[in-house]
Amino acid sequence: MWIGLGLVGLLAAVALLAPWITPFDPTEVNPEARLLAPSAQHWLGTDHLGRDQFARVVFGTRTSLGAVALIFALVLTIGSIVGGIAGYCEGIVDAVLMRTCDAFMTIPTLVLALFLIGVLGTGMTNVIIAITLSHWAWYARLVRGLTLELRQRGHIAAARVAGGSRTAILIRHILPAIAGQLVVLSTLDLGHWMLHVAGLSFLGLGVAAPTPEWGIMINDARPFVWTAPMLILVPGAAILVTVMAFNLLGDAARDRLDPTLAGPATGGHEH
Template identity: 65%
Template structure:
């Protein structure tokens, strides 16, 4: 199965990333360029996927929407890994009251459902894509910290780690040489499975008007804007919805393949 899943997932992700990076050059129109004379047009040689209710080119907005969505997910990934690894490794290596205090903080964040916590943080911080990224980060970092701590504790008393400490290697050196290489595989699996989850969060919060504000090109905003025109032009909702679906599918396929690669006990039995 990995022979199919990994190439398919990587191909989809590479296409999306290239579209996001090259959006200024490959998008046929500016994403906010309106043309009311050509509103709600069907696909044509001028507008390959048609136009929306303001005459904006739908293909261009989908391409620019990939940039907004993937940038938000990439920022969430970087922040979650940074905070989760820092807290988890500190708790696992130091132990004692530091470990107890950090884990109580993690448990406090984990007791509230992630979407509810994200909505609360946005209510406190305000709307906007930056605040959406911060809110989703704060609602997910604790899970990574717990994983990193558990792995660090399991490695802390292994012979080669103890020998490295006795040889004078600092805690940072132990982390860099002996902990992070083992953590990398576990974090790659967890992060790849969560990327699609975060993508849905970003799109859902933007759909609710809590993320980017119109007329910004973002897939959740595009779906929200198209609701009144669903009967007239259903593709206005179906196309950004398909973009979200394919992106989440690509991340989930990659996560499943990595899980099977790094954790054979969880591998899917051959059909």
């Protein structure tokens, strides 16, 4: 767990301190310095437009982690609200919300994300929305199950007897009780979301040039794979390390919480 936590902490520090880590502007074009080899001035060399590769990787950390953090927050928020309402209200409300979840869950997440981007248009904002909409239903299902279990406990029954409204009980008692489990289990999907962000940007559906982002950096470097392989290897390694860090953290957190709880959150995803 500590290895994963340390790597994630290091990546977060790089994202926050990017302007102080490198003196170069990641979007500054310098045709005279194109495709330079690594040197004391340009630690990872330059790309086909003369932009410093190290600066672009560092600032790309901010873009990629920022997108994943937003997806994380949105998925948990939507999933918690929908799942909590379905589990606590039951009846027709539960039926409608769960059938809606079923509709989203029948389509593989990447296929659904691509369809939504086709409807919404390209750009990182729409990528974040598309990935959120293709994943929230899994968490709504999980929250509903946990809510149904919590409803049977004594302190919830006591709150009902005391005259607490459904909304108040849901907000004050049920959602806080499952928040820790939900956050821990969602760390298992952080690497998956990172791959979605990078993959969609690689396809030209995410950030627009010249914004530094690892997926689009790999796409830009394809024509130079044999003459300047570092242009692909470095952002590819950044994606690999980040996904590995998220997976290490998620697996360790899940095992510490309860291995039997991981199934509903991640086992059904069609990646």
